[in-house]
Amino acid sequence: MKNLSEILRIADGHVAARILHTATELGVFGALEDGPLDADGVTERLGSHRANTEVFLDALVGMQMLRKDAGSYDISPAVRPFLLPGGESYMGDLIRFTSGNWDIWERLPEVIITGQSARAHDMFQSESEQLERFIMAMHNLVRARGDVEHLTQAVDFSSIRTMLDVGSGPASFPIGCCQRYPELAATVFDLPNTLEVTRKVLAREGLSERIALVAGDYRSDPISGRFDLVFLSNVIHAESAETNARLFEKLFANVADGGEIIIKDHILNEDRTAPANGAIFSVSMLLFTEGRDYTFEEVKGWLIAAGFRDVRRVPFGDPPHSALVRARR
Numbered sequence: 001m002k003n004l005s006e007i008l009r010i011a012d013g014h015v016a017a018r019i020l021h022t023a024t025e026l027g028v029f030g031a032l033e034d035g036p037l038d039a040d041g042v043t044e045r046l047g048s049h050r051a052n053t054e055v056f057l058d059a060l061v062g063m064q065m066l067r068k069d070a071g072s073y074d075i076s077p078a079v080r081p082f083l084l085p086g087g088e089s090y091m092g093d094l095i096r097f098t099s100g101n102w103d104i105w106e107r108l109p110e111v112i113i114t115g116q117s118a119r120a121h122d123m124f125q126s127e128s129e130q131l132e133r134f135i136m137a138m139h140n141l142v143r144a145r146g147d148v149e150h151l152t153q154a155v156d157f158s159s160i161r162t163m164l165d166v167g168s169g170p171a172s173f174p175i176g177c178c179q180r181y182p183e184l185a186a187t188v189f190d191l192p193n194t195l196e197v198t199r200k201v202l203a204r205e206g207l208s209e210r211i212a213l214v215a216g217d218y219r220s221d222p223i224s225g226r227f228d229l230v231f232l233s234n235v236i237h238a239e240s241a242e243t244n245a246r247l248f249e250k251l252f253a254n255v256a257d258g259g260e261i262i263i264k265d266h267i268l269n270e271d272r273t274a275p276a277n278g279a280i281f282s283v284s285m286l287l288f289t290e291g292r293d294y295t296f297e298e299v300k301g302w303l304i305a306a307g308f309r310d311v312r313r314v315p316f317g318d319p320p321h322s323a324l325v326r327a328r329r
Contacts, residue, residue, distance in 0.1 A: 019059055021099035024092050028060070029075055029083040036072035082144060089144040093136035100130050104287055111286050118287045123238070125193045135197040138234070139170035147233075147264075148176030150317050154324060155229075155262065157181050164227040164254055166218050166247075167235040169194060170201045174211050187212040189223055218250075219243055226256045233264040234322075237281070238289040241298065248306040255329040261308060264316060266293040267323040277321060296325065303327045 023029065031037065031045035039054040046053065057073050060066040065083065066073050081089040107118040124131040142148065157177060163186045165174050174186035188198060192215040202208045216223065219239070230251050236244045248261075255261055266278030272295060273279050282292040300311045308327035316322045 016063055019056070019063065020065065021095060023060055023065065024083070024095045025099065030085050032073065032075050033084060036069070036074040038072045042073060091140045091144055093133055094140045097130070097133040097137040100133060108283070108287065117289065121289055123191065123194070125191055128193070131193060132197050135169045135194060139172050139201060142172035145317060145321065147317070148173060151264070152177065152180055154314055154316065157184065160184060160228045162227040163187070163229045163231060164189060164225065165231045165233070166223070166251065167232060169198065171198050171211055173231060173233060175202070175205050175207055178207060178210055186210070187214060187225065187227070189214045189216055189218060191215065191217060218247055223250065223254055226254055228256055228259045230255050230259070230261045231264070236263060236265050236291065236299065237285055237293050238291045240290045241294070243290070245302045245305060248302045248308070252306045252308065252329065257329060260326060260328050261303070263299060263325040264322055267299065267313060267325060268293050268295045270295055270297060299325045
């Protein structure tokens with residue numbers, strides 16, 4: 001029965017996902033920010049249907065997103081930091097982003113049959129609302145998982161003075177590293193519309209003068225300067241093997257002598273079936289990009305061909321949800 005239970009859990013997984021998406025969209029968690037409310041109180045806050053709201057809230061209790069005591073509902077303490085708007089670890093942008101892509105997943109059979117992705121490979125540059133959700137979703141994820149802490153524990157930044165983050169999005173890593181290392185100067189290279197969102201994030205963090213923004217497409221535009229560290233987080237899975245090989249050839253010129261390039265991503269085992277989250281994530285890349293998750297040997301091959309040396313893999317996160325591939329010039 002264990003196998004049957006797992007099959008049913010996966011087959012019905014969309015139900016729980018849509019309940020969480022809807023709760024975020026309707027503002028259920030924000031409605032409970034000031035404390036518990038009964039179903040009448042939540043209904044009044046949401047402007048919703050009373051009976052349907054109560055059924056919905058009870059389901060959220062069953063999912064352990066809410067708790068219920070004497071007829072009143074409150075956010076479960078374990079998830080409160082992630083679901084309450086405005087929190088340091090808030091995940092609402094990520095939840096709204098995944099909800100906004102719901103219809104794209106309906107096209108997965110077509111993608112598998114035709115070999116064509118379900119949308120343009122523009123990283124949402126033509127959709128300003130979904131672009132901002134995407135960029136802020138990545139910011140949510142980095143903060144909630146403590147990724148900057150993991151990076152600074154794995155990498156000795158004490159001698160790094162200049163950092164280039166390619167495809168940085170919200171600049172989460174440069175922000176966190178600059179906050180920890182006052183002598184560090186960072187540059188972000190990303191697409192023009194993405195950088196409009198990045199500017200908002202930097203302004204909120206008070207780092208607009210500290211982190212330089214350079215607009216461009218790393219696939220086609222030159223990148224100026226030489227840096228102690230060139231960093232790419234969750235970039236290569238969005239690109240084809242050929243694009244990644246060319247990108248590493250380009251970036252070799254941007255790494256100072258003795259400097260380092262670090263790639264953070266899902267790194268698969270040699271038969272590409274593990275870690276499971278990476279193998280599954282590769283399917284989403286088929287929908288949105290020309291890429292997939294790659295093995296260490298594939299990434300190492302591109303780096304060696306570009307001229308890098310001392311290529312090694314380092315676990316990232318606890319438990320590891322990604323890996324770092326590090327190499328020196």
